[in-house]
Amino acid sequence: MDYEVSRKVWESLVPVQFTLQSGGPLGDPLPYYTMLPRFTYLALALPKALTSFNRREDGVTIHLDKVWLELNGVPAKMYVPIGVIYDQAKIEAESILEISVKTTPPPANFQMVDQETMKAMFMQNIKQADYLKTEAAVTQAMMKDELPQLWRSVVNNNFDEFWAMNRKLMETDKEFKYVPIRVYPGDDKPFKQSQIKTKKPDGSYITVGEAVGELLQPSSYSTPSSSESSTPTSTSECTILKERRLISHGIVIPYHTPLIFAAKNLSYPDNFVHIVIASN
Amino acid sequence: MLTEQQFRDELRIFVEKMNENNINWKLQENGQTARESHLVELPDGEFVTQDSHIIYNSTYQTPTLWFNFHAKTGAPIDIEIVERDLLKIPKTESTASIRTRISQYEHPFLGVLYYNIHPCQTSQIMKELKLGEGTWLMSWLSVYGQQIGLRIPDIQNL
Numbered sequence: 522m523d524y525e526v527s528r529k530v531w532e533s534l535v536p537v538q539f540t541l542q543s544g545g546p547l548g549d550p551l552p553y554y555t556m557l558p559r560f561t562y563l564a565l566a567l568p569k570a571l572t573s574f575n576r577r578e579d580g581v582t583i584h585l586d587k588v589w590l591e592l593n594g595v596p597a598k599m600y601v602p603i604g605v606i607y608d609q610a611k612i613e614a615e616s617i618l619e620i621s622v623k624t625t626p627p628p629a630n631f632q633m634v635d636q637e638t639m640k641a642m643f644m645q646n647i648k649q650a651d652y653l654k655t656e657a658a659v660t661q662a663m664m665k666d667e668l669p670q671l672w673r674s675v676v677n678n679n680f681d682e683f684w685a686m687n688r689k690l691m692e693t694d695k696e697f698k699y700v701p702i703r704v705y706p707g708d709d710k711p712f713k714q715s716q717i718k719t720k721k722p723d724g725s726y727i728t729v730g731e732a733v734g735e736l737l738q739p740s741s742y743s744t745p746s747s748s749e750s751s752t753p754t755s756t757s758e759c760t761i762l763k764e765r766r767l768i769s770h771g772i773v774i775p776y777h778t779p780l781i782f783a784a785k786n787l788s789y790p791d792n793f794v795h796i797v798i799a800s801n
Numbered sequence: 802m803l804t805e806q807q808f809r810d811e812l813r814i815f816v817e818k819m820n821e822n823n824i825n826w827k828l829q830e831n832g833q834t835a836r837e838s839h840l841v842e843l844p845d846g847e848f849v850t851q852d853s854h855i856i857y858n859s860t861y862q863t864p865t866l867w868f869n870f871h872a873k874t875g876a877p878i879d880i881e882i883v884e885r886d887l888l889k890i891p892k893t894e895s896t897a898s899i900r901t902r903i904s905q906y907e908h909p910f911l912g913v914l915y916y917n918i919h920p921c922q923t924s925q926i927m928k929e930l931k932l933g934e935g936t937w938l939m940s941w942l943s944v945y946g947q948q949i950g951l952r953i954p955d956i957q958n959l
Contacts, residue, residue: 586879600907600914629875632905632914638880641900648921649860657921711912715859 522691526786530770531680533559535607536617539570543624545581550574558678559604559770560790563590563597564639565676589627590620595709596631600642602789608768608797609705640672643791647671650701650792655693675790683790690792691785700784702794704736719781729783730776733767733796768797802924808857808864815938822954830910844886849878853951856909863923864938866945867908867915888949918945
């Protein structure tokens with residue numbers, strides 16, 4: 522693990538604007554502007570935005586369970602890291618991510634995620650990632666309070682506390698069996714995830730480009746998962762990734778980056794590498 | 802452990818057997834998932850739809866049970882109502898404890914939040930059951946489906 526890279530990844534912020542559209546008698550309050558760490562979630566940021574809206578005198582108090590969030594005309598996913606939402610939002614680099622807070626009846630495909638639910642999802646992600654890496658050896662050996670500590674350090678934005686614990690998940694005795702990676706194909710489609718190894722049979726490292734190519738292959742669902750299926754061929758990579766960029770933490774990840782490097786250094790706190798596909 | 806191909810074969814047989822017993826599971830997404838939905842009554846008399854999906858989880862290499870409850874408007878039912886009124890989990894189990902075994906997660910095909918029963922123990926549980934070909938999913942559902950009130954035919958009669 523590279524301390525400088527991990528520190529930069531942790532400290533990376535994105536500008537976000539929350540706008541309340543309540544249609545109240547006093548008109549809407551001023552938007553709430555904030556810089557949010559890429560690793561955090563709308564589930565954690567929304568209560569602060571609401572506190573700001575509710576600070577108005579005589580204003581109607583807006584409750585968490587009465588609002589829903591919209592981004593670019595579609596319901597926002599409150600459980601996806603904000604950095605991933607930002608990279609998917611098709612906005613110019615460094616421009617503001619605009620989140621509308623709405624008080625109309627929520628559409629069927631929006632679900633409010635409160636902090637408890639978010640915590641449960643985060644822990645499930647960590648466990649899943651560790652299952653891929655070590656067949657859950659690390660998380661099973663952890664003390665009861667150690668996983669919640671990871672979540673606390675995310676909530677409190679505490680890099681040192683986070684890495685004191687995360688080191689155990691990243692610096693394992695054995696090499697990772699599979700790499701936890703999620704690929705977002707775009708157009709609000711669900712992410713893709715599978716068992717992707719770190720090395721090819723000849724011992725060379727699997728690259729990020731190859732891993733993404735494998736995950737986006739239409740046939741990856743229809744072929745039985747065998748040891749061969751996680752060894753991508755270069756043809757699939759070429760046909761699928763033609764003229765596409767791989768974005769993580771706002772930067773273009775070169776195709777030839779070894780996947781294991783991305784796993785150790787570019788993973789989000791949930792222990793997954795999140796790659797957004799952008800068309801050129 | 803079940804390969805994806807084995808899962809698909811088992812799923813086809815499972816759906817046929819369920820249909821013979823008048824339980825209406827349907828294959829979807831080219832045979833990658835099976836789906837069943839029916840109405841459930843809330844304590845206040847309102848009827849909501851319970852929608853259940855069996856989907857292969859390629860991380861754990863096991864089937865996973867996904868489900869959600871929707872009002873007539875299509876809006877998902879609040880999590881507390883799901884846990885206490887629909888799944889009827891007694892108050893003696895804390896919310897935190899429930900969410901270590903059942904929680905919301907992004908549905909792999911629909912891309913919206915659904916509940917899933919965590920599959921991390923599935924392989925272990927299934928090892929302890931004696932299984933013949935074509936009975937895997939039925940036995941699996943008898944373990945997992947009852948937690949969310951799904952109907953299962955008497956396995957002895959199959």
